[in-house]
Amino acid sequence: MRAADSGHVTHVGSERSRAVFNPNTGQDFGLTGLDQSMFAPVLLLLVTLCAQGANGEETLETKRHGHVSVVIVGGTGDLARKYLWQGFFQLYANQVSSGHSFSFYGGGLTPADKANLVFFEILKAVSCAKDVSEQRCAVLKEQFLRLAQYRQLKTDEDYKDLTKHIEQKLQQEGLEEAGRLFYLSVPAFAYADIAEKVNSSCRPSSGVWLRVVLEKPFGHDLVSAQVLASQLGTSLKDDEMYRIDHYLGKQVVSKILPFRKENEKFLDPIWNKHHIERVEIVLKETLDAKGRIPFYDQYGVIRDVLQNHLTEVMTLLTMRPPKNLSSSEEALQNKLKIFAHLLPLGKHQAVVGQYQNYNKEVRNELNKTQDYLSSTPTFAAVLAHVDTAQYDGVPILLLSGKMLDERVGYARVLFKNEVFCVQSHHSVHCKPRQIIFHFGHGSLQYPAILVSKNLFKPVQTDPQWKEVTEHKDVSVLDLPLSDYYVHAPKVQKEAYAELIAHIFAGRKNNFISSENLLASWVLWTPLLDSLAVTFPRIYPGGAVNGNLLDLRVKGKGLSYSNEGVVIIKNDNRGGLSADGYQVMQGKYRSADMVSAWAEELVEKLAADIQDAAEAAVREGGVFHLAVSGGSTPVALFHKLVLDHFSFPWRDTHVWMVDERCVPLTESDSNFRSVHDHLLHHVKIPYYNIHPMPVQLHQRLCVEEDGGADLYEKELRSLVNGSSFHFVLLGVGYDGHTASLFPGGQAASQGESLVVLTESPAKPHQRMSLSLSAINRAHKVAILVMGKGKHALVTQMSRVKDDPNKYPVTAVRPKNGSLVWYLDYEALLG
Numbered sequence: 001m002r003a004a005d006s007g008h009v010t011h012v013g014s015e016r017s018r019a020v021f022n023p024n025t026g027q028d029f030g031l032t033g034l035d036q037s038m039f040a041p042v043l044l045l046l047v048t049l050c051a052q053g054a055n056g057e058e059t060l061e062t063k064r065h066g067h068v069s070v071v072i073v074g075g076t077g078d079l080a081r082k083y084l085w086q087g088f089f090q091l092y093a094n095q096v097s098s099g100h101s102f103s104f105y106g107g108g109l110t111p112a113d114k115a116n117l118v119f120f121e122i123l124k125a126v127s128c129a130k131d132v133s134e135q136r137c138a139v140l141k142e143q144f145l146r147l148a149q150y151r152q153l154k155t156d157e158d159y160k161d162l163t164k165h166i167e168q169k170l171q172q173e174g175l176e177e178a179g180r181l182f183y184l185s186v187p188a189f190a191y192a193d194i195a196e197k198v199n200s201s202c203r204p205s206s207g208v209w210l211r212v213v214l215e216k217p218f219g220h221d222l223v224s225a226q227v228l229a230s231q232l233g234t235s236l237k238d239d240e241m242y243r244i245d246h247y248l249g250k251q252v253v254s255k256i257l258p259f260r261k262e263n264e265k266f267l268d269p270i271w272n273k274h275h276i277e278r279v280e281i282v283l284k285e286t287l288d289a290k291g292r293i294p295f296y297d298q299y300g301v302i303r304d305v306l307q308n309h310l311t312e313v314m315t316l317l318t319m320r321p322p323k324n325l326s327s328s329e330e331a332l333q334n335k336l337k338i339f340a341h342l343l344p345l346g347k348h349q350a351v352v353g354q355y356q357n358y359n360k361e362v363r364n365e366l367n368k369t370q371d372y373l374s375s376t377p378t379f380a381a382v383l384a385h386v387d388t389a390q391y392d393g394v395p396i397l398l399l400s401g402k403m404l405d406e407r408v409g410y411a412r413v414l415f416k417n418e419v420f421c422v423q424s425h426h427s428v429h430c431k432p433r434q435i436i437f438h439f440g441h442g443s444l445q446y447p448a449i450l451v452s453k454n455l456f457k458p459v460q461t462d463p464q465w466k467e468v469t470e471h472k473d474v475s476v477l478d479l480p481l482s483d484y485y486v487h488a489p490k491v492q493k494e495a496y497a498e499l500i501a502h503i504f505a506g507r508k509n510n511f512i513s514s515e516n517l518l519a520s521w522v523l524w525t526p527l528l529d530s531l532a533v534t535f536p537r538i539y540p541g542g543a544v545n546g547n548l549l550d551l552r553v554k555g556k557g558l559s560y561s562n563e564g565v566v567i568i569k570n571d572n573r574g575g576l577s578a579d580g581y582q583v584m585q586g587k588y589r590s591a592d593m594v595s596a597w598a599e600e601l602v603e604k605l606a607a608d609i610q611d612a613a614e615a616a617v618r619e620g621g622v623f624h625l626a627v628s629g630g631s632t633p634v635a636l637f638h639k640l641v642l643d644h645f646s647f648p649w650r651d652t653h654v655w656m657v658d659e660r661c662v663p664l665t666e667s668d669s670n671f672r673s674v675h676d677h678l679l680h681h682v683k684i685p686y687y688n689i690h691p692m693p694v695q696l697h698q699r700l701c702v703e704e705d706g707g708a709d710l711y712e713k714e715l716r717s718l719v720n721g722s723s724f725h726f727v728l729l730g731v732g733y734d735g736h737t738a739s740l741f742p743g744g745q746a747a748s749q750g751e752s753l754v755v756l757t758e759s760p761a762k763p764h765q766r767m768s769l770s771l772s773a774i775n776r777a778h779k780v781a782i783l784v785m786g787k788g789k790h791a792l793v794t795q796m797s798r799v800k801d802d803p804n805k806y807p808v809t810a811v812r813p814k815n816g817s818l819v820w821y822l823d824y825e826a827l828l829g
Contacts, residue, residue, distance in 0.1 A: 065099035066178030068504070069166050071202075073153055073194055074185035075106025076115055079215065081122050083246075084185060087497040089126040091504055092147075093140050101175060104144070105162065107153035119150040129491075159201035179209035181503065188217050192231035199235035211503055213242045216308055217299060218512070221528060222521040229514050242503050243512035247309040249495030249502075252437050252447040254510060256316040256411075257325055258462065259437075259449055264321070266456040270415060272390045278553075279317060280412040281310045283400040283439075286542070287407075288355065289378060293365035300376040302352075302531075305400040307524045312512075313411050313437075314396055315339070318386050328509035332516060339519035343385045345527035347534060347642065348557045353379035353549060354536035355403035356825065360787060370733065370788035373631055377536045378402045381551055382527070383558035395553050403541035404549075408442030412477065415455065428454050431483060436476060443474040446492060450476060450484035457485055466490050533638035533677075537599040538825070589797060589809070591818040598635070598785055598823040605781060605821050606639040609726055610647050612779055616725045617651045624719050626655040626727045626769065626777070627678075628738065629670020632785055633728060637678035649684040653718065657729060657774075658739035659692040661701035661765035668763065690714065692754075692767045701756055701765040708767055712754040715773070722753055723816075724777040727769075731784055733792055735806035738774065739766035742805055771803070771810050778816040782808065785822075790829035793822060 070088055072080050085106075092102055106119050123145055128137035151165075152158055170177050182198055184191055191214060204210055214232075219225025232241060247253055260267055270276070283305055289296040296304065315335045322330035355378050362374045379401030385394070413435045421430035436450040448468065451458045460467055468486040476484065502510055537560065539545045552561040584595045594604055609625070616623040627633065640647060654674070662668045671691040679689060696705040716722050729737045736742060739757045749755050753773035757766045774780060784793060796806065803810035811818060 066176040066208075067101045067103070067170060067173075068178050069103050069105065069180045070183070071105040071107055071153075071162070071181065072183045072185055073107045075150065076108055076110070076118050076122060077185050079185045080106070081125075083494065083496040084183060084500075085122055086126050087494065087500040089123075089141075089144050090129070090494075090497045091500050092144055093128065093132070094501070095504070096140065096143075100178060101173075102147055103166070103169060104148040106148065106150045107162075108150070109152070109154050111152050112150050115150050115152075120145065120148075123148055156197055156201055159197040163202050177204060177208045179211065180204050181211045181213070183213040185215060188215075188219070188228065191228065192235070195232050195235040209506070210236075210240050211242055211506070212236055212240055213244055213503060215244055217303060218243055218517050219521060220299070220303065222518065222525040225517055225521045229518065233514075238514055239508070241514075242508065243517060244499055245308050245312055245512055246495045246499065247439075248312055248510040249497075249499035250439050250447065251489045251493060251495075251498070252439050252449060253313060253316065254498070255449065255462075255465070256313070256437055257321050257331070259458070261321045261325060262459045262461055263456070266458070273392050273394050275415050276391075276394050277414045277416045278394065279314075279396040280410075280414070281313050281317075281396070281398045282412070283310065283409040284404040285400075285402045285407055286404060288361065288403055288541070289358065290361055290365070293362055296378075297362055297366065297374055297376050301378055301380045301400050301402070302382070302524065302528060306380060306382060306398050307520055308512075310398040310400060311520050311523070314384065314398065317411060317413065318391060318396070326507070326509065328507070328511075328513075331509050332513050335516055336519055338386060339516075339523060341386050341388045342523055343387050343556070345382060345384065345523060347527070347530040349384070350380060350382045350527055350531060351551065351558060351560055352377035352531060352534060352536040353401065353539050355379070355401075355541040356538055356787075357541070363788075371631060371786070373786060375535050375635070377531070379404070379536070379539065379549060381549075381558060383553060383556065385556055395556075397551070397553070397558075399551075401549070403539070403545075405543045405545065406442060409439035410442070410477075411437040411439075419454075428483065431479060432477075434477070436484075438476065442476070444472075444476055444481070446488055448486050448488040450481075450486050452479070453483055453485060458487060460487055464490055533642060535599055535602060535635035535638065538597045538823075588820045588822065591820055593820045593822060595822045595824060595827045598825070601785070601821055601823045602635045602639050603643075605636055605783060606644060608781070608819075609640070609728075610644050612726045613648050613652060616778075617648045620720070621651060623648060623652045623726075624655065624724045625652055626657050626724045627674055628657045628728055628730050629659070629673045630730055632730045632783055634673070634677050635785075636728075636783065637674070641678060641681040647682070649682045650688075652684060653688045653690060654679065654684065655690045655715070655719075655724065656692045657727065658766055658768035659694050660739075660759075660763050661694045661767065662763055663695055663700075664691055690718075694767050701767060703756060708752075708754040708756055711767070712752065715753055722773065722776055724773075725779065727774055727777040727780045729774070729780060729782045729808075729811065731782055731789075731792070731796075731808045733789070734760075735792070735796065735808050737782070737808040737811060739768035740771065740807040742807065744807070745804065771807070774811055775813050776816075777813055780811055780813050780816065780818045781821055782811065782818070783821045784826045787825040787829060789826040793826050794829075 072084055072088075074080060075085075088104060092104075095102075106115075106122075108115055124141070126141065126144065128140060132140070151162055153162065166177075166180070169175075180202065182194075182202070184194055186194065195212060198210075198212060219228050260271075315338050319331075319334040319338045322334055324330060354374075354376065358376070358378055359372070359374055362368060362376075363370065363372055366372075381397060381399040384396040384398060385391070386396070415433040415435075417430065417433050419429045421427050424430070431452065431454060433452045433455045434450075435452070435455070438444055438448045438450060440447045449458070465487050466489075468488050471481040471486070474481055499510060502508075537548070539548050547562060548560075550561040552559050584593075586593050586595070594601065596604060613623040613625070656671055656674070659670050660668050664671045666672060690711075693707040693710050694701050696702070696707050696710075699705060701707060731737050734742055739759060741757060741759055744757055749770045749772065751772055752770050755768055755770045757768050758764050759766050796809070799806060799809065801809040801812075
């Protein structure tokens with residue numbers, strides 16, 4: 001299959017239309033090569049189409065009739081396949097009789113001979129609106145296919161060739177050019193390079209408009225967004241860039257400001273802190289992140305949804321409606337005023353979660369090892385406040401997540417109810433007073449604006465909307481539909497199609513400006529930085545989440561509502577439900593065991609370490625803590641740094657359980673990990689920090705240098721009785737602990753406290769505390785986390801003590817206690 005011949009452009013209703021394209025064969029036929037009587041009905045229908053008006057709104061700029069070239073870079077990608085080509089086909093169908101002519105180009109890195117088949121299969125799948133007849137639809141689709149072709153867009157020469165092609169087409173057909181539209185449906189890292197190529201090779205002549213559409217993400221944080229904006233600014237003017245947030249194309253979202261304007265008589269007196277109880281902006285999904293993991297694991301739910309979609313809805317609900325709704329500049333300035341008055345967001349205004357199977361999906365799609373642990377949140381709730389006289393103290397909750405109980409999106413403004421019903425509790429006057437901007441899905445299944453009947457009857461002046469009077473037997477936020485006045489669009493329209501029409505018309509009030517974008521990142525970047533060291537609460541997914549993700553608003557803070565820890569004995573029920581959220585205490589290998597979801601387990605272990613530290617300092621003025629490196633204790637270190645401000649660090653000595661024989665400054669060093677995640681962030685005297693001396697005389701772990709002996713001497717001189725107050729261990733998949741490996745004769749090291757060992761994995765040489773040193777401790781904790789450790793935990797529960805095969809089984813403090821800390825994934829799988 002090949003693209004349509006470059007010598008022909010269809011200009012509907014003119015004698016220029018002299019070619020027919022066969023998408024099945026890829027051939028172009030002049031009319032002279034066909035039976036013209038067969039083509040007469042098509043021409044008759046085209047004449048009829050020309051007599052019909054276009055549906056799209058146009059600015060003065062776009063009203064200048066002429067030829068428009070549309071280029072989708074990434075034209076065979078997922079977004080283009082699902083939404084973009086359908087949207088541009090709809091634009092073409094609506095504008096077919098407006099006097100404009102079009103050509104459409106799908107661009108990509110793949111050569112045309114390999115991409116054509118896929119490209120035209122995508123185009124053949126577009127569909128017409130329901131009110132378009134079958135005959136008219138067939139003609140529109142045929143013409144759309146004729147106007148489209150695929151081109152490789154990879155090098156500067158490719159873009160120059162595209163410009164030559166467009167100019168030749170204009171010259172051959174005698175057409176005046178109106179504009180060029182480039183839609184960049186590619187990863188954000190490619191934006192700057194493509195924008196430079198468009199500017200240098202494809203910029204049209206003076207008087208012809210250029211519009212370049214950019215898809216989110218627009219950066220990863222404030223700095224990256226500033227860099228991207230600066231890079232794009234060297235190639236494109238701000239008024240040429242259309243940063244698209246498809247949520248702003250949703251019919252209900254784009255209706256928020258008009259609704260507020262139409263009903264200002266009712267809303268102005270109550271749209272303030274005296275009457276609004278809270279605002280909720282919610283987007284819930286039932287799907288997981290499969291297939292999107294390479295993108296999702298870099299961005300997470302806050303960057304993917306809250307920083308853009310939900311933030312835009314928040315500004316629409318709280319900004320002052322512009323006097324002129326079509327004024328994008330006035331709307332922008334009013335939005336920026338809201339950003340300027342939003343209180344800063346910190347970790348106490350947010351909670352995060354992660355569905356249980358997420359890490360398994362990450363390891364599969366990113367080809368990670370079994371011990372890889374991603375802390376990317378798949379659920380987040382954030383509490384925002386606008387610090388103005390109008391909204392002071394009104395909580396605004398933004399919430400989104402995957403693997404929740406239903407797919408639904410809405411914004412809810414809940415008003416205070418001043419009526420108290422003494423007896424008739426089911427009276428309409430006692431029911432919640434609320435306005436719901438229902439974006440779609442959920443029990444209602446269609447977009448709508450719902451106003452409680454005990455609030456006011458809304459005005460409806462938009463001819464494209466209707467009042468719904470026949471109510472289905474459904475409830476929306478626990479109220480029957482009959483309790484609301486319901487207004488809905490007469491015809492449901494797809495968001496991308498709506499925004500594409502706005503781009504063509506040059507309307508910018510539903511797009512993100514540079515100032516708007518950077519103001520949003522100013523708000524969100526500090527929160528994202530503070531959450532980078534927060535481990536998300538694990539939730540099972542779906543309806544069984546129960547109350548695990550329920551929230552509590554307290555003042556200007558947000559937390560999970562069920563953070564109270566319930567300690568119970570293991571009752572051997574064989575499983576846990578989310579409603580039975582708890583920290584379990586029981587026995588494992590005849591030692592004490594604590595088990596919980598990962599977040600709660602880390603909280604419990606951090607609290608236990610602080611309790612041990614405070615007790616040791618009270619008794620002897622010092623606390624000796626020995627810790628392991630690796631990824632497992634990182635979440636614990638973060639918890640100690642962020643939430644344990646009263647920890648007695650000045651009286652604490654930190655020792656290493658083991659160390660790889662690499663320089664301490666290298667990333668593989670256990671001490672480097674402990675330093676970066678813990679020691680660097682707490683006020684601990686430098687002389688209380690004790691790294692293992694693995695590098696002496698510019699050599700690593702040479703026995704003659706006596707590094708192990710030096711560490712043992714230091715330990716014996718500073719630690720009373722060589723007995724650490726607390727030793728934190730992990731356990732490897734092979735049953736090793738510290739750097740005591742199977743087959744390494746861990747049990748035959750005598751009374752030595754520090755030994756050199758060999759690991760089966762690189763780097764092979766290690767220095768480690770011996771079993772003798774570990775078993776002298778007052779308390780030993782073994783932390784095991786992750787579903788990848790479930791098989792090991794199960795196996796270890798059945799084997800007898802065998803230090804040579806499973807060195808961890810020889811951890812038995814002589815005069816102290818051993819506690820296993822197992823998260824539910826490791827314990828239950």
